[in-house]
Amino acid sequence: MTIALLGAGVMGGTLAAALIRSGHAPDDLVLSDKVTERAERVAGQHGTRYADPAAAVAAADVVVLAVKPQDMAALVEEVHDHVGPGTLVVSIAAGITTDFLERRLPEGTSVVRVMPNTPALVDQGMSAMSPGRHCTATHVEQARALMEHVGRVVVLDEQHQDAVTAISGSGPSYIFYVVEAMIEAGVLLGLPRDTATELVTQTLYGAATMIRETGTHPTVLREQVSSPGGTSVAALRALEDHKVRAAFLTAMEAAARRSHELSPRED
Structure with missing residues (x-):
């Protein structure tokens, strides 16, 4: 399974490191960032590939959106045509709803919204995830397995995500x-x-x-x-x-x- 990490900041880099530690082959990870030098640096640290967002998404089974909320709309527009059928999109951007993404991605795309926290840096994170309306049980388990690499996971209705942000996110x-x-x-x-x-x-x-x-x-x-x-x-x-x-x-x-x-x- 190929995973594209769009955003090579703190959380993107943390996930990359955790996936490598857990046994994922570096070649199965593709990093991308709007700052090319940062993507190259983080990819070099972990031995993964790096590519521009469109190429990374086109090669991926799972796409992790780890960019700032204000950058999300432009990024999704850029990769829209490269999201393949069956691709799972996992967003860890604060405040970005599944509906916001589903409206901008190809019809039927499976989206999971996740609120992690910074103890993920030491594999002791707490992540709360909410599946979108196109997600199957398989997609939910895929997302859970991904986030369990950096800590514990709970699944809950998206209406509770603001409370999650207040309790574990902040x-x-x-x-x-x-x-x-x-x-x-x-x-x-x-x-x-x-x-x-x-x-x-x-x-x-x-x-x-x-x-x-x-x-x-x-x-x-x-x-x-x-x-x-x-x-x-x-x-x-x-x-x-x-x-x-x-x-x-x-x-x-x-x-x-x-x-x-x-x-x-x-x-």
């Missing part, structure tokens, strides 16, 4: 924000910065692992740490006093709203 930025604050607190309390960083990083990793491996609700896990009258209760009380929980809810609502606003509208 989610790493919230986690980094909290980690940054905790490290600064450690420094304020007299710890060396590298020690504070190690303490916070491992604490985050350990807590996330507990949630995943125990299957226990986070509320229960939190209560297990929070002894009556203890340090955790004092800290959590301060967070509640500053309405941190409400701030997170408001922040995610703002992210979902912005995701919806960024989706291109038909004339």
